[in-house]
Structures are given as C-alpha cells and as structure tokens.
Amino acid sequence: MITIVYFAWVRESIGHDEERVERPAPGVTVADLIAQLATRGGGYAQVLSDPAKLRAAIDQRFVPLDTVIGDAKEVALFPPVTGG
Amino acid sequence: MITIVYFAWVRESIGHDEERVERPAPGVTVADLIAQLATRGGGYAQVLSDPAKLRAAIDQRFVPLDTVIGDAKEVALFPPVTGG
Amino acid sequence: MKRVAIQSADFDVATELAALEALGGGGVASFTGIVRGEGGLIALELEHYPAMTAAQVDRIVDEALARWPLLGVNIIHRFGRLEPGARIVFVGTVSRHRTAALESCAFLIDWLKSDAPFWKKEHFADGATAWVAARAEDEAKAKGWTA
C-alpha cells in the first residue's frame, strides 16, 4: 500500500485529504496513477482529467509527473504552489 | 564674505569647523580656494595640499572641485563621505 | 543562528529582530509579508503540506547559508485563516555586511513566494471563495537565482 495525499482544490474536489491505495506496479508513473484515479469519476475525474494543472511530490520531494513511483511511501497531488 | 565649513579629519586638522572668509573673486573655483587656504600652512597645509583626497559641497550640494564658487553662501570641504 | 517555524500563531517581529540584531553582524535585513484586504477580501486561508514544508524551508535556508556569509537566518511562515493586515511570513537575515543580508533575504522570500508548498484560498465579503493561481512571474523570479 502507498499513501496519496491531496491539497488545495484537488483535496476539496476529491473530498478527503489522504487515502491508502494498492502499491502501483513497477514502472508506473505519477501520471499513470493520476489517469487511473481519474477513472473513478466524480470529483476525481473533475480535477485529475487535466494533469497539466497538477503538480506532484514523491516522499515530500517535488517531482515531474513522469516520475516512476517505485517504492515510494507517499505521493502528493496538488495545484502549483502559491507560496506565502 | 562666505562661510567655509569643515568636516571629519579636515575639521580636526584645521582646528575649527567653520569660518568666514572674503568672497572669492569671480571665476575662482573650489580647487583655487583650497590652494589658497593651504598657503596658510600648519593644519591647513597638512590636509589641503592633496586635493585628490578632498570632496566639496557648495550650498549643501556636492560639486566637483573645479566648480566656480560664484555667489554661493557656503562652501564645505571634507573627505569622501563614509555613510552610515 | 538558524530558525525555521511553520506555525498558525502570529509572531512578534520586534522579538525576532532583536535576536538577529544581537548576533554581532553589521546588517539585519528583513521582509514581512502581510495580507492585503483588496477587492472585498475578508480572509486568506493558507494550506500547506506539513510533512514537506519544514524540510523544504530548511533546505533552502541551508542553500542561502552556503551562498552568503550569514550569521543568522530566521523564517516564520504562518498557515490557517489570516485576515487583512495579518502577517503571513517573515524572513530575517544577518551578515557582517549589508549586501549579503539584503540579497539572501530577497532570495529566501522569492523562494517562499514561489516554491514553498503553500496554497492560498481567498474568502470574499460576498461569500465567494477562490484558490489563488500560481503566478508565472514568481516562478521566473525564483528561477533567476539559479546559477
């Protein structure tokens, strides 16, 4: 299992800030995970269908969406940060 | 008459911070005034014999040493400023 | 001195600056970001990624310490609901000379404003809310510091 955390309008649309999912197969990227979650429909489809608007972090490090998830513990999905 | 004011080590060497002198003739520059004051010898000669180390202001405005004094009320002679 | 705090509570700029002034440096630079109450804004809600924020800020402070000869760096960033006039962020830097203090302060706030994992939601008097969009200008500014 891995943890997915959501922030800002991604979190709001999905309706919760964290969930546990099956560990993705080797080679699966963040973009693949986003596409898979989007198939759930509803709030997921609404915010995850346009990945260009999303940013991600793996184990608390910003990563490009084409990064392989591998043995990460936590994937975070969120809009571009808007700072302080 | 015009007022000459001195600051920092110029003031210290000359021994006073202000004096009144006859108004210089038309066309006389700050550099001319410095050369003239230097002929007084003592502290004057000591700090005024090397004008490259001096800066000046006429009526509270920085000026190059070759500026004509004209009808100014106050000439200031001092080392390069060292700020705050 | 290196201090990083991510907190919901307000802070006292005087206390922070006094600690920085006491470090023996010749120059203390600071920047304080404040919520502006424009366009009917009644509150700004700052959300952050707690597991990531402190570590990231800590890393950028280390980068500043490596780039400039600093005697002290202090960063405070608030989260939660903040009303117009409230402080959001404080950056204070101390160095022997002014240039290092001023440049590192600008570097840190540019980073915080563009790359720190914070998201802002605006609440308006008419009940409307809107998530603030990232500004391309801020990203460009932060990139400008990259050698």
Place this chain on the structure above:
Amino acid sequence: MKRVAIQSADFDVATELAALEALGGGGVASFTGIVRGEGGLIALELEHYPAMTAAQVDRIVDEALARWPLLGVNIIHRFGRLEPGARIVFVGTVSRHRTAALESCAFLIDWLKSDAPFWKKEHFADGATAWVAARAEDEAKAKGWTA
C-alpha cells in the same frame, strides 16, 4: 508615509515597523545597520553635515518614491558616538508587492552607505582613533542604481 529622521537618539524598530505594516501594503522590507565590535573597536563616532543631510536624504527618498510604487518609506540615521551593538541606520519600505519593497530598501541603504554626508571615526580599546576611508565598492554599488 514618508519619514526621514537624522538623530542622535536610538529608535525602536518595532514601533517603526508597526507603522509601516499598518499602511495596507503586502510587503514590508527593512534594513538595520549595527555597529560591529571588531578589531578592538569600542565606539564609532558619526559626524554629519546637518544643513545637508536631511535635504539629501529627503531627495533620495523622493527618487525612490518616483522609481517604485511605495506606500511608505521610513529612514532613520543616527549620529554621535555609538558603541558596538548600537543601531546606526534603519530603512523601511512598504509596497503592495515584495519586489518594490525589497529593491527600494536596497537602493536606499546603498545610497546612505555611500553618498550620505556622514563620516565615521573609529575609537579603539588602546586609545587609537582612525577615520574610516570611503570604500570604492560602496561607490560602485550606489552608481549601479543609476539608469
């Protein structure tokens, strides 16, 4: 808000910053210069040209107000005998956005450090004294702001 003070008395940074924070801007930048007690220095004596200083500082503040969209500028410069740890100078600027506040603060302190009519005499523990020489670096920095 525009405030320029040339004074021998110390000042309270918190009070100055609070006034700047209250102007409704999004960013307050400040720089505080402090006497460093290095090399046996026991005091710095600042002499200035009173008839000239305030007018000159006022003029450079007007220049900053013309160059950046500022809501407030506050400059305090002390003269007289100052011991290590004492504040010498304070520059505070406020703008809607951080860049204008940070840049104008750096511009003003660069000018004050290089072009303001102040002279500094160092007093050392062994009784020696020395007038500080102008630094070519400072002059170059102030010139760098000229368009």
